[in-house]
Amino acid sequence: MDEHIVNLKVGLMVKIKRSNGVIQDASITEVTAEKSVVRVEWLEDSISKAKEIDIENLLLLNPNLVEKMPPPSLPRRRTQIPKRELAVPRNGIAIRSTRSRAQAALEVQIAPSLRMAEVEPVNYKSISAGRKSTCVRETERLKKQRDDRRTQLQEIRGKRAQEYDTSNPNWEFMKMITEFRASLDCYHPLSTSDPVELHKICVCVRKRPLSRKEKLKKEIDVITVSSKNVVLVHEPKMKVDLTKFLDNQPFRFDYVFDDSATNEEVYRFTAKPLVQTIFERGMATCFAYGQTGSGKTHTMGGDFSGKNQDSSKGIYALATQDVFSLLEQPRYKDLNLKVFVSFFEIYSGKVFDLLNKKTKLRIMEDNKQQVQIVGLLEQDVFCVDDVIMNIDMGTNYRTSGQTSANNYSSRSHAVFQIILRKKDKLYGQFSLIDLAGNERGADTNSADRLTRMESSEINKSLLALKECIRSLGQNNNYTPFRASKLTLVLRDSFIGENSRTCMIAMISPGLNSCEHTLNTLRYADRVKELCVGAPNEPECSTISQGKEINESLEQSDIRLLCEKIEAPSKICDMHVDVSRLLELEEQVVDEHREIQQKLLQWGDADNKLLKMTQLPDFNLETYTNILQSYMDERMEIFEEFDKSLKALRQALQKEEQAAKIQG
Numbered sequence: 001m002d003e004h005i006v007n008l009k010v011g012l013m014v015k016i017k018r019s020n021g022v023i024q025d026a027s028i029t030e031v032t033a034e035k036s037v038v039r040v041e042w043l044e045d046s047i048s049k050a051k052e053i054d055i056e057n058l059l060l061l062n063p064n065l066v067e068k069m070p071p072p073s074l075p076r077r078r079t080q081i082p083k084r085e086l087a088v089p090r091n092g093i094a095i096r097s098t099r100s101r102a103q104a105a106l107e108v109q110i111a112p113s114l115r116m117a118e119v120e121p122v123n124y125k126s127i128s129a130g131r132k133s134t135c136v137r138e139t140e141r142l143k144k145q146r147d148d149r150r151t152q153l154q155e156i157r158g159k160r161a162q163e164y165d166t167s168n169p170n171w172e173f174m175k176m177i178t179e180f181r182a183s184l185d186c187y188h189p190l191s192t193s194d195p196v197e198l199h200k201i202c203v204c205v206r207k208r209p210l211s212r213k214e215k216l217k218k219e220i221d222v223i224t225v226s227s228k229n230v231v232l233v234h235e236p237k238m239k240v241d242l243t244k245f246l247d248n249q250p251f252r253f254d255y256v257f258d259d260s261a262t263n264e265e266v267y268r269f270t271a272k273p274l275v276q277t278i279f280e281r282g283m284a285t286c287f288a289y290g291q292t293g294s295g296k297t298h299t300m301g302g303d304f305s306g307k308n309q310d311s312s313k314g315i316y317a318l319a320t321q322d323v324f325s326l327l328e329q330p331r332y333k334d335l336n337l338k339v340f341v342s343f344f345e346i347y348s349g350k351v352f353d354l355l356n357k358k359t360k361l362r363i364m365e366d367n368k369q370q371v372q373i374v375g376l377l378e379q380d381v382f383c384v385d386d387v388i389m390n391i392d393m394g395t396n397y398r399t400s401g402q403t404s405a406n407n408y409s410s411r412s413h414a415v416f417q418i419i420l421r422k423k424d425k426l427y428g429q430f431s432l433i434d435l436a437g438n439e440r441g442a443d444t445n446s447a448d449r450l451t452r453m454e455s456s457e458i459n460k461s462l463l464a465l466k467e468c469i470r471s472l473g474q475n476n477n478y479t480p481f482r483a484s485k486l487t488l489v490l491r492d493s494f495i496g497e498n499s500r501t502c503m504i505a506m507i508s509p510g511l512n513s514c515e516h517t518l519n520t521l522r523y524a525d526r527v528k529e530l531c532v533g534a535p536n537e538p539e540c541s542t543i544s545q546g547k548e549i550n551e552s553l554e555q556s557d558i559r560l561l562c563e564k565i566e567a568p569s570k571i572c573d574m575h576v577d578v579s580r581l582l583e584l585e586e587q588v589v590d591e592h593r594e595i596q597q598k599l600l601q602w603g604d605a606d607n608k609l610l611k612m613t614q615l616p617d618f619n620l621e622t623y624t625n626i627l628q629s630y631m632d633e634r635m636e637i638f639e640e641f642d643k644s645l646k647a648l649r650q651a652l653q654k655e656e657q658a659a660k661i662q663g
Contacts, residue, residue, distance in 0.1 A: 340378040
């Protein structure tokens with residue numbers, strides 16, 4: 001290294017670094033060559049402060065004090081330094097200098113001025129000597145570590161910015177999920193080359209992609225489809241010390257479809273194997289279950305493009321297409337089977353015909369204990385285009401509403417049936433059901449009566465559906481199909497000898513839907529657990545021990561259902577009260593309609609009776625007797641109607657009080 005000249009003068013203003021890290025301007029008041037230090041002073045709040053600083057540290061902040069030495073050929077001026085300390089000049093600044101080993105590397109020339117003691121430039125070997133103080137070496141080491149650490153952090157931030165969106169508040173969970181997926185040993189999603197297995201009860205899961213709305217909210221995907229029959233839910237959680245971690249919960253089903261699966265692929269493994277059943281005089285049923293906005297209507301009805309739905313891409317149309325294809329086969333062509341379709345919805349315990357301008361229907365049992373939907377229109381179809389036209393018409397009439405999970409939610413169970421008839425007799429039936437969104441209790445506690453009742457009916461029907469599938473899987477002798485209108489309509493699908501069922505559980509991948517997704521998977525998992533290898537249970541009694549005298553068969557089945565699932569008594573009573581309320585509502589409306597029709601008949605009878613009084617020889621006794629019989633008949637009808645109306649009002653008050661207690 002080259003030698004350098006250090007320009008140090010007493011009175012020179014330099015920059016120093018104080019112990020608190022502040023850079024301060026100070027004046028050199030003393031130079032000690034043998035210790036390689038200088039003494040500086042500065043004023044702070046009119047108070048003089050001083051400090052000794054190593055020359056090496058001073059040079060780091062004042063590089064302008066270092067200059068290159070002149071060539072060796074040039075003469076140097078050297079002044080012998082006196083051994084005694086100089087007299088203190090008038091400005092009170094003294095300079096001490098003694099001969100030592102440091103003079104070989106540093107020489108200070110002092111001018112003989114009595115006004116100001118000045119130090120001439122001296123020779124200083126700052127680096128070539130290789131001898132640094134411990135403080136300087138430690139400072140340089142810490143500075144190097146700090147620079148390396150900053151460089152490393154910048155590199156990490158750069159890589160992280162490329163891999164993860166750090167502006168996302170959940171990017172840490174996203175990083176954990178990505179690392180977990182990378183650690184999986186194998187990944188074998190379901191493919192079209194996989195064989196289709198036949199099940200009496202098939203339970204599968206379909207994951208939909210993140211929606212545009214979820215992406216705008218920067219939601220993360222918490223669902224991983226690790227294989228063709230296993231799905232993982234990464235539930236974000238936080239410890240007491242605010243440490244974030246994932247609770248990875250696996251679920252196993254017959255089939256699991258990831259977010260890249262199409263409706264055709266889902267249909268191939270779920271509903272397509274059931275089409276053959278109806279050509280064997282069987283009853284087939286396929287359900288789409290899940291929270292609102294999880295893709296049920298998309299799967300069953302068809303692809304959406306904005307608000308427009310392509311019904312040709314849904315399971316409804318795909319199943320009908322296969323039905324017509326099988327009809328052309330020689331083994332079925334000679335059976336002279338005719339194809340009919342019906343489309344109705346079950347909303348708040350009532351049935352409406354979607355192919356007949358949403359006409360209200362009645363569900364009744366005939367003398368052979370066969371469930372009949374009175375007035376349901378069965379439309380004959382001859383091609384797939386006819387089916388699509390009926391699907392589009394029925395979908396426009398379906399009831400929807402706003403819930404906490406989705407702004408546009410189907411609030412009814414839509415049942416689309418493909419019916420095969422031979423000489424007007426039922427040959428086979430395929431029921432495809434788009435279930436209403438499964439809602440949490442928190443969504444209905446503070447709602448109005450209409451929303452409470454519809455949500456109660458949805459939850460009750462889903463519980464009854466699970467138990468009916470359970471009975472089908474265990475071959476039980478008794479099935480609580482009367483517990484809801486949905487299971488009552490599908491009674492033959494649960495108790496028939498040649499019955500097959502498929503459930504498609506739809507799940508949303510977003511973080512905000514994690515709780516709904518877990519509820520859906522647990523429901524589906526419970527259905528599959530109960531129907532595989534479960535022991536047979538004894539036949540259930542048709543009358544519950546807690547049944548009241550005036551309860552109907554439906555309310556009796558509700559109590560049996562609550563006993564099976566061990567539901568709290570308050571929940572059971574709430575479902576019974578709602579069922580009783582709906583029965584009374586239907587009864588009052590029917591009686592009112594009958595009275596309205598009777599009023600027309602009574603008007604004609606009264607007109608005839610009054611005309612009798614216009615005759616000159618009419619019999620007054622006959623007139624009063626007939627009029628009294630009219631009055632007795634009408635009073636009896638109105639008294640019965642009054643009792644029904646009062647019972648309905650009492651049921652409304654009871655339901656309102658129960659809702660306040662639970663709320």
